[in-house]
Amino acid sequence: MENIILHKADTRGNANHGWLQSYHTFSFANYFNPERMNFGALRVLNDDTVAAGMGFGKHPHQDMEIISIPLEGDLEHQDSIGNKTVIKNGDIQVMSAGTGVQHSEYNKNQDEQVKFLQIWVIPNKRGVKPRYDQITLNQEDRHNKLQQILSPNPDDAGVWIHQDAWFHLGKFDKDITTDYHFKKQSNGLYVFVLNGDITVNGQALNKRDGFGIWDIDKVSIKADSEAEFLLMEVPMQF
Incomplete structure (x- = not known):
């Protein structure tokens, strides 16, 4: 659950x-x-x-x-x-x-x-x-898709840190949808809305709202307007 x-x-x-x-x-x-x-x-x-x-x-x-x-x-x-x-x-x-x-x-x-x-x-x-x-970062790489900006891996896209964390940015047109699949089953995802309105797994979010979700494999994201948002996948136990 x-x-x-x-x-x-x-x-x-x-x-x-x-x-x-x-x-x-x-x-x-x-x-x-x-x-x-x-x-x-x-x-x-x-x-x-x-x-x-x-x-x-x-x-x-x-x-x-x-x-x-x-x-x-x-x-x-x-x-x-x-x-x-x-x-x-x-x-x-x-x-x-x-x-x-x-x-x-x-x-x-x-x-x-x-x-x-x-x-x-x-x-x-x-x-x-x-x-x-x-x-x-190439900002075109987040237009209607998720752009990885941080990971634990020096050779991966974006910057890297000493933690099993992955950050993505999205800049979506209205009605664009996507699924985010967790990199690690035990991690949680914190969503922060920079601009606009989105729905994450049925939860409506507005500008500067934050939403955390865990004990799940993936989340669905829908842009209810033009929207920009940050996804932060992090360990829940550390």
Whole structure:
């Protein structure tokens, strides 16, 4: 029997720091909800908007896989392992914090905000050498189909992390349908709607809604309007 959990967009935690507007699907910083600590190995799903010229100062991480998906604008990344790069819409960034890394993320544009998703996945290996990667995705590869953007395999499509997790993006026209088949039977799938309206296994979802499902082999997805969404398959036990 499948298990499900629904997180409507307006039930998320919210922090407004002036320069940063952040919506938290799971407990984070000053937002604590014991019912929303994680979805399996998916620990953090933050929907962030950073004001022009502002950003996150240098801060440390350890033993966490940190994924950033820019939705709008440019974000400058610097870290303690020698990287200084810019990520923008169409890119995906991953950082394995491992034994420890410090990084900063800034919106260098003085006249436009940056929107991005910050996602943390609990790794299956601790104490690894810190690692950074970013790639530019071909956005046509998600038009009316699922585009793999992350996996456990360095040689597979997208970036890779230290966990048996697979992420896909879809950008569907109205009435397009597809099935998603789980890569591992024991995993769960968390669906996050970026834009538009979709139905997943009979559950209607709207912009910024989240929906988790597990103990099932596949899910059916239908676009009820033009829609863009992120699928995150992660271990439920870790």
